[in-house]
Amino acid sequence: MDPVLKLQHEDLQMDLATRKVARREQSLELTGKEFEILECLLRHRGRIVRGKCSPATVWHVSARATPLDNVIDVTMARLRRKIDDPFEKKLLHTVRGVGFVLGARYK
Numbered sequence: 264m265d266p267v268l269k270l271q272h273e274d275l276q277m278d279l280a281t282r283k284v285a286r287r288e289q290s291l292e293l294t295g296k297e298f299e300i301l302e303c304l305l306r307h308r309g310r311i312v313r314g315k316c317s318p319a320t321v322w323h324v325s326a327r328a329t330p331l332d333n334v335i336d337v338t339m340a341r342l343r344r345k346i347d348d349p350f351e352k353k354l355l356h357t358v359r360g361v362g363f364v365l366g367a368r369y370k
Contacts, residue, residue, distance in 0.1 A: 267279070268280045270302065270305040270306065271305070272305055272308045272354065272365055272366055273352070273354065273366075274286055274287045274350075275305070275346060275354060277298075277301060277302060277305055279302070282298060284298065284301065284346075286346055286349075286350060287350065289349070291345050291346060292345070293342070293345065294338075294341075296338055297338060297341065297342045297345070300338065300339070300342060301342060301346070301365075304355070304363065304364075304365035305365060307365075308365045308366045309364070309365070309366040310364065311358050311361055311362045311363070311364050312362045312363050312364065312365075313361060313362035339355075339357070339363065342355065343355050354366060
């Protein structure tokens with residue numbers, strides 16, 4: 264079976280081979296961590312991301328000078344600005360105290 268090389272949700276596309284991301288054909292520049300988090304969100308779209316696939320696991324380190332929660336919040340805010348702010352329809356949602364979801368809106 265061929266590995267999946269492209270992921271998509273609505274007008275958001277990710278090419279895993281070239282590491283390019285676009286929304287409505289507009290190229291988005293992501294950092295390595297933002298790309299990893301978005302890949303995880305796309306692979307689990309419509310489901311709350313937590314546990315093994317949560318943004319906290321992307322850093323692979325236990326000790327940091329800055330609390331990891333703050334790093335995650337900043338990274339997710341940057342990712343949200345890149346994939347959602349320029350567009351009317353918002354794709355990335357926070358489920359308070361639980362995790363993040365791409366697609367379905369949770370309240």
